[in-house]
Amino acid sequence: MNSKTRKVIDLRSDTVTTPTPDMLVAMSEAKVGDDVYGEDPTVNELEQYAAKKLGFEAALFATSGTQTNLLALFAHCQRGDEYIVGQQAHTYKYEGGGAAVLGSIQPQPLEVRADGTMSLKQIEVAIKPDDIHFAKTRLIVLENTFAGRALPMDHLAAVRELIDSRNLSLHLDGARVFNAAVHHGVDVREITRYFDSVSVCLSKGLCAPVGSVLCGSAELVANARRWRKVLGGGMRQAGFVAAAGIVALRDNVNRLQTDHDNATKLYEGLKNIDALNLTAESVKTNMVFVDCGKEAATALSEWLAGKDIVISPGPVTRLVLHKDISSRDVTRVIKTFQEFFSS
Numbered sequence: 001m002n003s004k005t006r007k008v009i010d011l012r013s014d015t016v017t018t019p020t021p022d023m024l025v026a027m028s029e030a031k032v033g034d035d036v037y038g039e040d041p042t043v044n045e046l047e048q049y050a051a052k053k054l055g056f057e058a059a060l061f062a063t064s065g066t067q068t069n070l071l072a073l074f075a076h077c078q079r080g081d082e083y084i085v086g087q088q089a090h091t092y093k094y095e096g097g098g099a100a101v102l103g104s105i106q107p108q109p110l111e112v113r114a115d116g117t118m119s120l121k122q123i124e125v126a127i128k129p130d131d132i133h134f135a136k137t138r139l140i141v142l143e144n145t146f147a148g149r150a151l152p153m154d155h156l157a158a159v160r161e162l163i164d165s166r167n168l169s170l171h172l173d174g175a176r177v178f179n180a181a182v183h184h185g186v187d188v189r190e191i192t193r194y195f196d197s198v199s200v201c202l203s204k205g206l207c208a209p210v211g212s213v214l215c216g217s218a219e220l221v222a223n224a225r226r227w228r229k230v231l232g233g234g235m236r237q238a239g240f241v242a243a244a245g246i247v248a249l250r251d252n253v254n255r256l257q258t259d260h261d262n263a264t265k266l267y268e269g270l271k272n273i274d275a276l277n278l279t280a281e282s283v284k285t286n287m288v289f290v291d292c293g294k295e296a297a298t299a300l301s302e303w304l305a306g307k308d309i310v311i312s313p314g315p316v317t318r319l320v321l322h323k324d325i326s327s328r329d330v331t332r333v334i335k336t337f338q339e340f341f342s343s
């Protein structure tokens, strides 16, 4: 194939997905108004649709998952409160410390185990007694999927039981919660019903160009809506992007299975390359993790770039499958990896 016309295969993240043709039509035909006045019918439709689909009273459309997670923290916690969160969780590690920087909310990070769970015992120990020495523990945050791993369903029930016994709240960073639902073969509400609030990214495997939704009670969402404005996240004719979000939630959930199948195909094709150190644990929902060390990954990355395949090399390298990578593309990726490791 001519390198000028060869398709670029981008395995860095499912955030690189481009909108589907149906989305572009919905966006161009969207009815819009000023959403800060609550007058954008398409944003209102998306919020109602998301709330219903995820089993909540209300929902709020925001610019990003970082913002919906931050809004959830602001809505649940006051200044001087604390949230318990995974040490490797997005809401702790990858959001610039926003809760502390902007909200005076203290994180209490705990180690996340390989299966994406935190130890219930460690959570219990971390919950502070009511004592003037301590920040007030208010909230626990889980992430599902975590590094591509769908959390075990019984873990969700166990954490909920603990939450109820201690009168706390439970937030889900569900950036990829639909991948978890598809993985378990359950309606997403079987997962979200354990939580007081859930943040979902529309802009990853669901392919919307922009946006996330925060779901919760009407009261929580009203509170988050106020904070969204404070943070400068009040958008005006946002219906043009919300229209793509409706298509994402309505039409693109079932397609996630294709990404999971392609991840399995990629894993099967790469597992015999010894240098990559793949185990059965390396493939999770729409991701494959290869562990060849940073140096080899960097050399691999340079080689692949010359073949129009893009990865983010790291100590462990994450390969993410999504709508813009077909089964045929996976075949090309496997062949190109094999060429590199046999040369």
Ligand SMILES: *Cc1c(COP(=O)(O)O)cnc(C)c1O
Pocket (backbone or CB within 6 Å): 063, 064, 065, 066, 067, 069, 090, 091, 143, 145, 173, 175, 176, 201, 212
């Ligand atoms: C992508 C992601 C988010 C939000 O990211 P944005 O880029 O701000 O939309 C939150 N949590 C997890 C686990 C994510 O993967």
